[in-house]
Amino acid sequence: MPENYPLDVHPTNFRSLFLFVLTLGNYALMYLANIVLARSLTISDFDDYNVALSIVTILSTLATLGLEKYALRGIALFRERQDWRKFRGFWLFSLRTIFGFSVLLFMLLGIGLETLLALHDADYHIAIVLFAGFLPIIAISLFLVEVLSAQGAHLLGFSLYRLFLPLCYLLLITSTSSSHIPLTASTAVLCFGAAWTLTCGVIWYAAKLLMPAEAKHATPLSLPKKWLSRSLPLVFNSLMLTVMTSSGVVILEILFPSGLQVGVYAVAAQTGGFISLIGTSTNRYYLPMMVVLIDHKNKAAIQQLINQRTLVVGSLILTLFAVIVLFGQQLLNLFGSQFSCGYLTLVIIATGASFSALFADIPYYLQFIGFNRTVLSSTLLAMTTMVTLACYLGNLFGTVGVAIAYMLPVVLLFSSFRVMAEIHFRRF
DSSP, X not given: OOTTSOOOOSOOHHHHHHHXXXXXXXXXXXXXXXXXXXXXXOHHHHHHHHHHHHHHHHHHHHHTTTHHHHHHHHHHXXXXXXXXXXXXXXXXXXXXXXXXXXHHHHHHHHHHHHHHHHHTTOOOOHHHHHHHTTHHHHHHHHHHHHHHHHTTOHHHXXXXXXXXXXXXXXXXXHHHHTXXXXXXXXXHHHHHHHHXXXXXXXXXXXXXXXXXXXXHTSOOOOOHHXXXXXXXXXXXXXXXXXXXXXXXXXXXXXXXXXXXXXHXXXXXXXXXXXXXXXXXXXXXXHHHHHHHHHHTTOHHHHXXXXXXXXXXXXXXXXXXXXXXXXXXXXXXXXXXXXXXGGHHHHHHXXXXXXXXXXXXXXXXXXXXXXXXXXXXXXXXXXXXXXXXXXXXXXXXHTHHHHHHHHHHHHHHHHHHHHHHHHHHHXXX
16 A cells, blocks of 8 residues: 555544535535526426435445445455455455446336336336436445545545535536536436546546555455455445435425425435534544554544544534524525425434434444444334334424434434443443
8 A cells, every 4th residue: 555545543633624624515516516406407306306316325325235334444454464365355346246236226226116106107207217327336436435545545535525526516517507408307317427427437546546556466365255244234234324314305205296395305404414424424534543443452542532533523513503503594595495494304404413423433333343233223223213203204294204203213323322332331
């Protein structure tokens, strides 16, 4: 691995804050893109677009089979131990597996969706299938970002994922809307897919450039059963959390087909859900360090790492939550006056997102030390509760009901994870 990107196990507040700045830039670019879409698309097209994004987001989490999350552990340890055969074996196995499984998911979605809609004599949502066609590219991109992070290139990978991707997307959207090409849900997802394709190419080049020379020429050693047995619990946990954050749009589409509620919830979720991005973005920085410290059995350093992350991320979350409470109405008005009714929904979603961001590293820590069953069973219970409540409360109270159904299980789930981690530290 190049000397410019050593895996430093001593976190700095500067790097954490810089990751936050990049996340803020990503948020601003995606927010602008969604404002353009909300003002340009019809309500029906805007709903189709958001449903397509929600479904593909859930599928992309599943498509990686957790190998991108395990890369934060596996690649970091292979490099630490200079086990270049496993490094190359894991690289090749992950790329082939993710690509093949993504293609399979795309085919199943196309067949399943067409069958379901035909049985219900419903309109065919072509935007969903079009965007799902980019699933292999999206899944491989997500894997490559984590490979860069696991090798110490946190800022490079994060810059490409959080800035280059949305910048390309915004440019494609604005150029399409200003041209003679009609902006629809289908053209919007094609623009997003094209942005993902460009980003994947750049990230692939960066990953190949930063791969250690020893790994490039090593004879690959593949341990598929071992790696999948360790990655699948990670993907199940990530998938259930993604369902909790993304299924609200899909549930509202089922309850109120092509209704304004879908767009209102999607806008509120994007605005309030920005807080949760702080958790996932800082995980790319902290988790590889945590893996090395766990391998060294350095309990004091692990606890210091967790406490430092909680302090830094907590201060950012508090600031952002205050901004949402004070200026949430104005933010929603940027999308159009019809979305201003989502303020209460926005605040409720932001509350849940704050807890998930604050303790986003704790589920992975618990899984890394062997608490897979506890984490998975707890998350499954929370997801089941969320979906059940969303169907019931959404039918009664619309977007507010779905927001409450998201917030309550998330707060209880991540609070319980933090308590579990604290008990583990005190006992062991």
